[in-house]
């Protein structure tokens with residue numbers, strides 16, 4: 001028979017990879033449930049319009065036609081479907097939500113990336129206080145301490161900083177976009193050319209430093225000493241500094257501010273953040289405030305903050321406790337099912353031995369370092385001691 005391979009960019013998961021993922025997801029869910037987060041599942045398929053404003057960053061969506069020839073897509077993001085859901089149901093707000101699920105983005109060929117990814121995340125909808133940002137950042141810190149030896153570095157930024165600053169100095173959308181583009185790509189000579197026309201204005205000192213506006217709170221404050229920023233950009237900066245200072249108070253938590261980076265998504269309207277580990281270029285965590293998103297689905301605007309967690313990456317690098325539990329095998333005869341069913345119901349740590357005969361069961365148990373039990377004629381459980389001669 002000829003073998004059929006998987007489509008490009010997909011993979012099957014089994015054994016250790018699959019079970020590590022499951023352990024992480026279980027633990028995360030447990031801790032979120034305890035803190036009254038409400039689980040949300042949305043379908044894998046949505047109408048294309050849901051993602052109209054989603055920045056796919058040179059990737060594409062899988063598109064299909066439904067029965068009425070309407071285009072549906074495999075979701076490339078989980079926040080937009082949740083926003084859609086909130087505007088079409090009467091879930092009471094404020095609400096703390098969480099999700100775990102797969103998303104799909106077609107990466108460039110030969111990029112080596114998977115097109116299907118598992119993401120967990122939280123959405124705090126209806127909360128205007130910066131405490132909602134803190135809730136996300138504290139979760140990042142907990143995950144970092146629990147599974148990553150505290151190695152996660154948090155980068156904080158503000159989605160409105162660049163736009164509000166540039167709006168203050170030029171009315172040209174084209175010029176604003178050009179400056180942002182070169183700044184975000186760190187193409188310094190091109191950036192210098194783009195800002196040249198502001199050479200004789202008071203903002204020029206700032207514009208020159210902008211690509212380097214990246215560092216710890218103290219570095220940023222120092223770099224900006226004596227610089228006067230337009231009011232809105234200044235308040236975005238103040239907010240970023242405020243949140244970064246709160247996070248820096250957590251012992252061992254590294255925080256940097258980056259005001260020269262692009263917001264991770266178009267829907268963010270306030271503080272944004274990412275979490276990285278060591279030199280891995282992909283981020284593990286990404287999120288921020290998105291106060292206008294519900295409005296874009298024809299509902300009231302609602303203050304909201306959320307973040308996503310890359311479960312594939314997390315499960316690759318997490319240091320999970322190796323819980324070595326004692327293995328107990330239960331040997332039985334098929335006509336003893338009444339005892340077997342009782343026993344298994346009450347004793348979660350017994351595994352059925354599926355060997356045909358007791359001798360093979362003993363060997364198997366020995367091989368796996370497990371204790372072997374059997375059910376005797378009276379329906380009682382007894383330990384099978386391996387013959388010393390074997």
Ligand SMILES: N[C@@H](Cc1c[nH]c[nH+]1)C(=O)O
Nearest residue numbers: 079121286287306307308
């Ligand atoms: N959906 C975002 C993460 C997020 C969740 N909530 C808000 N933001 C992402 O994929 O990057």
